[in-house]
Structure formats: C-alpha cells, structure tokens
Amino acid sequence: MRAWRRFRHHTPAMIGLGIILTFVVLAIAAPWISPYDPNAQDLGASIQGPSASHWLGADQLGRDIATRLMYGARISLLIGVLAVAIGLVIGVPLGMVAGYYGGWADLAISRLADMMFAFTSILLALTLVAVLGVSLQNVIIAVGISVIPVIIRLVRSSVLSLREEPYVEAARALGASNFRIITRHVFRNSLTPVLVHGTLSIGVSILLAAGLGFLGLGVQSPTAEWGTMLGEGRQFIFSAPHLTTFPGIAIFLAILAFNLLGDGLRDALDPRMRTVDGPAG
C-alpha cells in the first residue's frame, strides 16, 4: 500500500522503530548480555557510580542499574504502550461520536469525560486493587482510564471543526453514510493531535504507574521497572544522581522513539501533508 511505502522511507520513523527494536532485543536477551541478576543485592556497592564492574552504576541496594534497565524495558514499555492504547481504543471512538453527532450524544460523553477527570488515578487504582487485587494489569487499567478523557476531548475538538469542512459536506451530498464519512474522512484528518498527545503520554503513564507502585498498587520492588527506579532514586538526587539520570534517559528514548514513529505514521496516512517549502500537489 502506498502508505506503507511512504512510512518505510520516512527516516525519522525508521530511527524510532530502530530504538524500540533495540529495547525489545535488550529486554529479551538481557539474561545473556548481563552477568548480573537484576535483583542481586550487594550492600557494599550501595549507590556506587558508573565503574568498570557496574557500567551505569549501582542502586541503593547495590543492584546493577544497567541490568535492571534491560530487564525493566519489557515491563515499562508494556505499561506505557498499553495504558495509552486503552486510552486510544476507548477514547477515539467516543470522541468521534461526541464531535460528529453532537447533541445528546455529545453531552453524555462529555459529562462522562468530566467524571473521569474528577477521579485521580490514585483513587481509581486503590479501588481497583481493593476490588480486584494487586496486579500490574490493574495499574495499567487505572492509568489507561486516566488517559481516556484526554483523548475524548482532543478528538472531539478536532472533529467539531472538521465536520464543517467542505469535503465532508460534499461526501454527505454524494450520499455517503455517516459511518463512511467518519471512518474515511474525519478519522484520518483528526489523527494528528491524537498521535502527538498519545506518544507523549507514554512517558507520563510509566511515571504514573511507578507512583502507584510505591503505594503497593502494582509494580513493586524488587521488580525492575524504569518508573520505579526513578522514584527510588528520588531521595538520592543530590548524593547519587545517576540513580535517576539513567532511567530518565531510557524513558526519554522511548518517548522519542514513539514520537518519531507517530510522525511517520501521520505522514504516511495523511494525503494532504506537505512541507511548507515543498512542491505543491
């Protein structure tokens, strides 16, 4: 398909894909790459900086940071991607309906979104855990639910203005059904804000999940996970900054990668994307 070919030639997107694949490979191959067990404590090496034996240093219990970053890649990426995916899968259709149909559908969905805004993820997570038990899955759900209303508002706002575009009117005049209009025209053109916000939300989701982990609501020590590592390093910010710097860089790279991918996806799918200085048409 034309879109796929465009995507494949989009350099930044390929870079993004490369970064993600690197993470995946590191995560899977970690047991072979690293000589350390991610949970092996060595109190004598507590908060040691980067050295020959610990390339990225050791954390407060002497565990090797590089190893923990590798093992943690799987969980962290899973959390970030799934939480945002939940937000998108539920938020995009709801936002479309609210923006396109307007009226009572819009009112109902918007008030539903307002309700979701009011409940912070801590409350949601605590309740989920109380009812369903502690699990990573519940944390992802709780974080995902906090993404949904944001996506609803974004999509709705895009659709509200796109609905009035001439080509939509034209399609309707030509007798296209609402469903076809939405999926073929409106959807593709409202992708941009969703992709931008979605990719940036991956990092936020990881950090949010980590915060919940501290309350015992999902990812807990000693499980290696980037957000948790960041949180554990908080008190060492002055004395041992490497405990926060390296997980932070990992999260930054992940966000960068998904952003680049998102850019590529958008460019590939949107037929009207042009450069300012490029040729017309």
Add this chain to the structure above:
Amino acid sequence: MKGTAAHIVRTLLLSLITLFGVSVLIFLMLRVLPGDPARVLAGLNASEDQVARIRADLGLDDSLFSQYGSFLTGLLQGDLGQSARTSQPVTQEIGVRLPATLMLAVVATIIGTIAGVTAGVVAAVRRNSLVDHVISSVAMMGVSMPVYWLGLLLILLFAVTLGWLPAAGSGDPLSIVLPAVTLAAFSTALISRMTRASMLEVLGQDYVRTAEAKGAPPRTVIIRHALRNAFIPILTVISLQFGALLGGAVLTETVFGWPGIGRLLVDSIGARDFAVVQGIVLVYAAAFILLNVIVDVLYVVIDPRIRY
C-alpha cells in the same frame, strides 16, 4: 450562537446529574478501600476504646445508606462536612488551599502557552531545520523529565547556589517562579509539539498558499491565517493542561512545599479522611465541567462554523 447558548444551558443542567453521579461513586469507592479511618486517625498509640470512639464519631458504624443520606443532605445545604483529621470544615480546608493552586495553575499555563506556542510555531515554520530538531528534542526531554527532578535541580541552582529565589513555600512573592516554571516545562513541551503538528497541517492548505500568492507578508500568513486555524487542538491541550494543574500538581506542591489542593487530596486519601476526599472530588468535577463549557464557547469564537 443561539445553538451554543442552548448547548451551555443543557450542559449545566446535565451537570447536576453528573455531580450526583460523582457523589455516589466517590462515596462508594472510599468505603470499598481497605483500612479503617478511625484507626489511622487515632494513631498507633491509641487504645481500642479510643479507636472505637472515633469510629462512632465519624459515623462509620451507621449503615451505608444513612451515611450517604447525611452526606447528601449536607451537600444540598452547601456543607461538605468536617475533616476527620483536623475537625475543620471541609469547605474551609479546600477554600484555604484553592487560591494557591489556582494561582500556580494560571501562571504555569500562561508561561506554558506563550513559550509553547512560540516554540511550536517556529519549529513548524522552519520544519526539518536544526532549530526544529532542537526544539523538538527539548520538548521531548521536557515531557520525560520527572517533575521532582527538574524542581529539585532548579532549587539547587536558583536557591542554594545562586540564592536568587526562595526554595519553597508561598509566602514570598517570588516563590511562585520556580514551581510555575517546573510545571510549565511539561506544558510547554506538550503545547509546542501540538502547535507544531497542527501548524504543519494547516500550512500546506490551499487558503494559506492563496494568501501567500496574494502577496501577504509571511508573518501575517502564519499568524493571522495559519495559527488561527490550527488553534483548536492547541486550545484543547492548553485547557487540558490547565485542568490537570487545577487538579493540583501533587509532586510539584510536595517538592516546593506549595500549600495547594493536590497535596491535601493525597494526604487525605492516605489518612482515609473521607469527607475531604469527597469534597475535593466534587469540587474537581464542578471545576472540570465549568472549564469545558468555557472552552466549548472559545471553540466557537475561534471557528464560528462550529455548532453543537
């Protein structure tokens, strides 16, 4: 415009139902949580009699139905109850802290909007240049940097090393600078990315090229035509960020000792202070409804074709 007015009226009416739903939900959620508020309140050194006394005082021995009943009756009279932790009225606890959060949210949003929109426009206009890449990278760092990290670093630099700004608290008029900038970092990054993406969409459109062809100076083209039309998603993001900040940026308030609502909410959840949590969640719900109504009106102002 008439359609909009009707929309607003219908929204506000429906919001009553929404608030009612929120009140039921939060009431139930809190009572599902593990942990005994009386025991938490009494502290570890209290005797069992004391704990039982406190439990009775808080009305936790009554049936769920009657507890909700008294909550609702109070609510309808504007009384949100009493904080279990401090015995002060919840309206007072919230009222004292709300201005601080509001002020921080407003200042951070202003900074974020100005910086973010400017950066985004520049990045879009100079697409794929070095400037664009630098701005985009900085933006992505901005959203992946944990708040406490940036905040503490700023404190270290501007308060400890340079001594220019207060490290914490809200007493000194300058004390809003560091927390606002810390919060604005995330907002700026997000807004700039959204602005860039939105502008790029619009810059390729026919009417823009028409304006260029008509000889309008590039700056006018960008600002008057392109930005205006790209603004809808940008406004949405700005409002979402403002809403998030209104909800109280807990980490920032903690790091900077800022006496806001976010900290109160988290502390109250941790103390199982039901009345305060219920009150805050209701206030949030009302605030978000109001905010979204205002933003809906602004959408029409920017793009008058929009109808509800």
Add this chain to the structure above:
Amino acid sequence: MNTTTARRRNPRIRSLAAVAALGLLISACSVSDPEAPSSEGSEGGEDATFSIAVGIDPDTFDPAGQTTTTVSNMVDYVVETLVRINDEGEIEGVLAESFETSDDGLTITLGLREGVQFQDGTPFDAEAVVFNLERITDPDLTVPQGAAFAAFQSVTAVDDSTVEITLSQPSPGFVSALSATVAGMISPASVEAEGNTYQEYSHPIGTGPYVFGEYTAGESVTVTKYADYWGEEPYYQTVVFRVVPEAATRESLLLAGQVDMIILPPVSDIESLQGNDDVEVLLAESDRTIYIALDNNDPLLSNPQVRQALNYAVDKQTIIDSVLFGAAEELDAPMAPSLFGYCETGTYDYDPDRARQMLADAGAEGASLDLLTPSGRYVQDAQASEAIAGYLREVGLEVNVTTSDFPSFLARVTAPSSEQTVDMHLLGWAPAYLDADFQMQMFREATHPPAGLGTAFYTNPQVEELLAQADVETDRDTREQLYCDASQVIWDDAPWIFLWTQSFPIVHSAEVTGIGSTPVEKFDAIYARPAS
C-alpha cells in the same frame, strides 16, 4: 475559509499583552516584601526570627488530640506539662515542683509552681490542673494518647497549689505519662476564647515561652515570645515552623540560608552535611524501635529456633551502614536504651551459617515467607525490608516482599490471628513516654489484634507474670529489675527480628547554637541563639 470574519483576533497581540502583564507582575513583586519574616538570626534579639522546616502539616493544636510527635513538638512551645523526663531518664518538675506517690500507689500529690500565669492572664493553679486532668480523661472527649491515664479515678484541688490525684489501681508509669504533650496544661478559660470550644480546641493557650500566633494551612505555624513567661527567656522573638514535605527541599532551604534548622534531611546526604562547615548535624537518639514482627502463631514461626535463626541471618549493622547511612543504632534489647526499664539483653550477631544450621534442624529449609512493608513511613523502610529479604534468601528461604499504603497495611496487620495473611511485617514503634511499661504492651496477650498492636501475637506466661507484677510495683528499682528480667526472656524468645532504633537527624545552621533533642524524637530548640 475563515479569513473574512469580523473578529480580527490577533493572537500575536494577545500574546504580547500577556507577556507584558507577566513582566510587570514579576517586576512589581521583586521588590522584597518588608513584612516577610527575616530568617537572619544574628540581627539582634528584638525582632529576630528563628525558622524551622518540618515535614508534616499539623492536624490539631489541641494537646489532648495529639497523635504525632512533630506536631506535639510545636505545641510544646506554647503549652507546658507538669513534669518532664531529663537526659538521665529521671522525672523533673516543670509546672509541678513536687510529685509524691503514696505507698499504696493509689494517690499522687503534686505541689505546683507558684506565680505562674497562663498567656491569657489567668492564673495557673490547682483548679486549672484539675480542669486539664479531668478533660483528658473525659469519656466524651477523643484523646488518642489517653490510654496511659486509664487508672485515673478522680482529682481534687487541696489548695491553690496542691493537687491530689486518686487512682483506681497503682500505675507506676502515671507520673512519667504526665510528661507527654497530651497532658499539657491549657488555660481553662481558653476553651471559650479565640474560637475554641471544649471539644474543638484549635488555638492553644498555655504557660509556655511562646504564644500561639497563626497557622496558615499547609504552609506555616508562627509563635511569638511570651513576655511574662515564668522561666528563662528565650532569645528569638518569633519562631516559624514551615511545612515542607520534601526532604531534599528542606535540605535546600537550609543550605540556601532560608531556614535556620531542619529535621529529617535525606538520609543519604547526612554524610555530606556532616562535612559541611556551614551546618551542624545532630543524630539525636530516639525511642523508636524498628523491627520485623513475626507471626508467632504461624506453624513455622511458632518455633523459637526458627525465629532466632532469622535474627542470626540478618546483618543489621551492614544494613544500617549501607541502607540507612549510619542513621540508626542496632538493638540490644526489646526496647530503646532511653526507656526507663531498659537493660542490655544480648545481641544476635550476623551468622548465616548458624542460621542455616538452625533452620535445617527445625526442618525449615526452603520455606516460603511473606514480608509486608510500609513505604515511606519510617526511614528507608521499604529498602531495609528488601535488604533483609535478601539476607533471608541467602540462608535458603523464599521471601516475597510486598508493600501497600499505610491504612491498608494497618488493616492487614491488625486482623485477628485466624484472618492473618502476612507472615512478617516491618513496623516502628515509639512509646509516648519513656517508660518500659508502654513498650511492653507489644509483648502481652491483651494487645493481640484486633484488641491492640501486639501484632506478633506473642505471649509467654513468664513474661505475663513479670509484667503483671511490674504494673503495680511502686518501688522504682524493683520495677526496673522486673522489666529487665522480662526483656531477657523476650529477647531469647525472639518474637521479632530485632533491628534498630532509628536516629532522629536534626540539622541546623552553624550560626546558631543551643539546640538539642529529647529522646522521644523531639527537637529542643526553644533556647536556640546565635552562635557568636
């Protein structure tokens, strides 16, 4: 599409206007506020302010409602108690000059200090003491720390400066308990002034060296010097307690010279602070014991051999050095050394081989245990639990560490024995006053959950007997010996993994002096003054 609408809203002009407004705002505010309290201590006693950064937001200023030491610490500036406990563990008079217990232990006679006034001008006299004691034992008032006064029966004012307390049974710890802030003396008239009521008392008026000024929620508490204080006059005119929840920020405030003193800096920075000439570090002794409570009813853990093995398996000193950065003292008794009734009962030195042997003998190798830990409640609690789990794994046990938020944690550990879901949990316990009788509650059947916090479900008939005797023993030395004997039995039984007493770090500017501490995790800075 939209080029011809009437509204020519130019975003650029709007932006410029906003920037200009912001700029004006900032420049107008950068003129420093002349009313802001200066934290310069060396400007002269007249208007000098001393500022202290603490980590929690006060919940109540009613002495009767106190549950947290930091808040009590603030109340202590305004409200005084009848007695206090000095560095040697002896009871000293404050508002009471003499305190005699009758031979049968049922009557306590207090001789009050004369010529003392409350801050509202009313006299401190026997009537006031009667009022206060009746208030904190009033069944209609919630007094979370009132359990220590359970033996109270009645109190009468014999004359203006003599008070007689009658007890329903001998209670040797009663007078010590009067040193706690909960037994602070407030002015009886004040329950109807300053917006106070008997039930809801938020503006304390006492006899202390400082008068309660104002409380800005979530932000600060201010007190000002009381001109007619009966005792030694403090130096500073104003003291401000600033609420700063983040430890690293507190440290920054101190290093930037924006406060004079902080408590509880980040533990990992203590070493560098000790090396910093601009500040002084006080690692104050505390009465808070940190331990791992073992479920003594669990089939595996009911065997004392197994419990002792767990004690041998953990290298507490290394954890203290590496994880707590030296901010703790290893336990050598089931209570902190600062308590009356403490005596050294032994050590469980790090001996993993011995631990493995003992576990093997008991048939416990490879056993699986759950460890529940709070997070962020005690110094390095979750991290220490992780480290401990690591040591237990090294001797062949399978350990699963979980954490939860504190109310959930409490709910789980205070469940009755039949509903218990945790094998072991980390807990910290600080008695309200420095007497072993309070600490010993942990080892009695009467406080097994859900009736209390003896969460190890430990009981030993010998210990019960010794403690019952000590409950009514009026002779100090005999009582001390009884507690010592009980401690020895408990130590050998090892109902806990005995860990450490955590230090209470106080850090202050090198430009001030006169700052100390009391071993109940309180700072003592009322008589702080400039160092030169």
